[in-house]
Amino acid sequence: MLNEKSVKPASIRKSAADIVLAVIRNHSPTARIDIAKNTGLSPATITSITADLLSKGLISEVAFDQAGGGAKRGRPRVGLKIRGAAHLVVGIKLADKSASVVIVDFDGEQVGQFFIATPSACQAPDAMVEFLTAILDLALEEAGLGRSDISAVGIGISGFVDVEAGIVRWSPSLNMHDVALQAALSGAMGMPIFLDNDTNLAARAEQRFGLGQNVRNFIVVSVEQGVGMGIVIDGKIYRGNRGAGAELGHTKVQLGGALCRCGQRGCLEAYVGDYALLREAGTVIGASQGAGPEQQMELLLQASEAGNKVACSILERAGRMFSMGLANVVNIFAPELIILSGSSMRLLCTQKVIGDTKKMCIQFGASQPDICIHDWGDLMWAMGAAAYAIDGVSEMTLREME
Numbered sequence: 001m002l003n004e005k006s007v008k009p010a011s012i013r014k015s016a017a018d019i020v021l022a023v024i025r026n027h028s029p030t031a032r033i034d035i036a037k038n039t040g041l042s043p044a045t046i047t048s049i050t051a052d053l054l055s056k057g058l059i060s061e062v063a064f065d066q067a068g069g070g071a072k073r074g075r076p077r078v079g080l081k082i083r084g085a086a087h088l089v090v091g092i093k094l095a096d097k098s099a100s101v102v103i104v105d106f107d108g109e110q111v112g113q114f115f116i117a118t119p120s121a122c123q124a125p126d127a128m129v130e131f132l133t134a135i136l137d138l139a140l141e142e143a144g145l146g147r148s149d150i151s152a153v154g155i156g157i158s159g160f161v162d163v164e165a166g167i168v169r170w171s172p173s174l175n176m177h178d179v180a181l182q183a184a185l186s187g188a189m190g191m192p193i194f195l196d197n198d199t200n201l202a203a204r205a206e207q208r209f210g211l212g213q214n215v216r217n218f219i220v221v222s223v224e225q226g227v228g229m230g231i232v233i234d235g236k237i238y239r240g241n242r243g244a245g246a247e248l249g250h251t252k253v254q255l256g257g258a259l260c261r262c263g264q265r266g267c268l269e270a271y272v273g274d275y276a277l278l279r280e281a282g283t284v285i286g287a288s289q290g291a292g293p294e295q296q297m298e299l300l301l302q303a304s305e306a307g308n309k310v311a312c313s314i315l316e317r318a319g320r321m322f323s324m325g326l327a328n329v330v331n332i333f334a335p336e337l338i339i340l341s342g343s344s345m346r347l348l349c350t351q352k353v354i355g356d357t358k359k360m361c362i363q364f365g366a367s368q369p370d371i372c373i374h375d376w377g378d379l380m381w382a383m384g385a386a387a388y389a390i391d392g393v394s395e396m397t398l399r400e401m402e
């Protein structure tokens with residue numbers, strides 16, 4: 001509960017407006033009296049803040065349904081909801097093979113989507129800015145919109161992203177270190193840019209739209225080319241210092257082990273990432289060396305299902321390494337829920353892997369976390385990027401109310 005006496009009036013107003021907007025977003029439509037109960041703020045404060053939010057156009061009033069809303073006869077109760085038309089934002093997920101784009105309104109309703117192949121898995125910063133700007137315009141054109149209709153763009157990229165500084169410290173998608181990508185994109189697109197690590201945005205997507213709704217502590221683990229982790233602690237994304245936390249892929253599972261893309265040895269990613277599996281799978285997929293990584297992964301899976309011993313041993317070892325990595329996560333964070341996502345999950349994450357993980361977790365009276373697989377495909381990441389942009393736009397608008 002917010003302590004109204006211990007903080008300055010302007011801070012109270014901003015923090016309280018933040019909380020009220022979040023409650024309306026999570027419990028839409030909701031009555032003022034229920035917001036007061038939910039937040040512990042006084043009815044007078046709620047009335048004043050919701051008047052501000054209404055005047056800013058961020059929320060709107062709706063009459064509760066007479067039958068379902070519990071309205072008294074002759075005087076319908078009024079609920080508050082997020083006003084979708086307040087803003088449109090764009091979310092973009094950049095992957096090595098493709099980019100996906102969603103356009104959503106302020107209430108999170110999708111109004112457009114767009115997919116395009118990336119010209120190259122690893123690009124120079126200028127080329128990436130040009131590419132992202134071009135796909136923004138293509139997606140908007142297809143939706144019959146222009147840049148002036150959009151309030152902000154959220155972008156997810158793999159690698160180490162210093163969110164505060166807007167700098168990508170390292171990414172497999174960029175051929176340089178320490179790229180000030182946020183400022184470059186903001187200049188090129190002419191609007192605020194919210195840039196984050198892609199798995200943090202997957203966690204945000206789960207929190208806003210998926211399995212993480214109303215879960216205080218959960219972790220998203222993704223396996224594609226690399227291994228990513230998004231941590232939500234007490235409802236907030238945990239990034240660590242320098243934006244380089246949550247690098248599950250680079251935790252060590254073997255002393256002096258396989259070579260990782262980061263240049264070190266024995267990282268989890270060097271055993272379970274797509275590139276690591278394909279590196280081992282040469283003889284299994286030998287006849288299809290010209291195929292793309294996705295088809296090669298499919299061949300590896302098919303060979304394993306057909307009983308090919310090499311394919312089976314590659315996937316079994318990856319599964320053992322993956323369950324070790326997951327058990328370490330559970331033993332450190334003890335989350336309520338672990339959500340496994342990413343295109344390679346169906347190869348790695350069998351019930352055996354989940355069972356082995358639970359065996360390696362510290363055994364005591366408390367229940368083990370739920371571990372579930374949720375693969376939305378690339379749209380999830382883009383929706384997370386859009387949710388980040390919505391939060392950024394909310395924050396900017398509320399700051400004006402101080």
Ligand SMILES: [Zn+2]
Binds near residue numbers: 260261262263264267
């Ligand atoms: Zn590594």
